[in-house]
Amino acid sequence: MNRIKCAFCKGTGKDPFDLLSQLAVCQVCKGTGRVEVVEPAIKCAFCKATGVYPAGARITCTVCNGKGMVTVKGTTKECPKCKGKGAAADSGLPCLKCGGKGVVKRSA
Numbered sequence: 875m876n877r878i879k880c881a882f883c884k885g886t887g888k889d890p891f892d893l894l895s896q897l898a899v900c901q902v903c904k905g906t907g908r909v910e911v912v913e914p915a916i917k918c919a920f921c922k923a924t925g926v927y928p929a930g931a932r933i934t935c936t937v938c939n940g941k942g943m944v945t946v947k948g949t950t951k952e953c954p955k956c957k958g959k960g961a962a963a964d965s966g967l968p969c970l971k972c973g974g975k976g977v978v979k980r981s982a
């Protein structure tokens with residue numbers, strides 16, 4: 875387990891979009907500015923580690939849940955379907971093969 879800076883609010887603990895109110899706390903880290911990720915973790919390919927869902931939606935990334943990092947276990951390689959981008963080329967949704975992580979398990 876590793877404590878990292880919350881990607882969604884950039885560690886400020888505040889809701890980056892002021893969706894509820896100026897005083898609203900970040901929904902990802904609950905206002906602490908820090909989130910816990912299970913190691914080993916890599917940068918989320920889908921949101922490019924921003925924690926924000928791409929394509930202008932002001933919601934948390936559904937792949938990393940706003941943390942900006944995703945846990946990957948075992949040996950991995952670049953996802954052949956999205957070429958490591960984490961997003962499906964046609965829909966812009968998280969890649970179905972890798973789930974948006976950009977990497978897939980390397981099969982022996």
Ligand SMILES: [Zn+2]
Binds near residue numbers: 880881902903904906
């Ligand atoms: Zn936060």
Ligand SMILES: [Zn+2]
Binds near residue numbers: 922935941
């Ligand atoms: Zn993400």
Ligand SMILES: [Zn+2]
Binds near residue numbers: 954955956959961
């Ligand atoms: Zn993929």
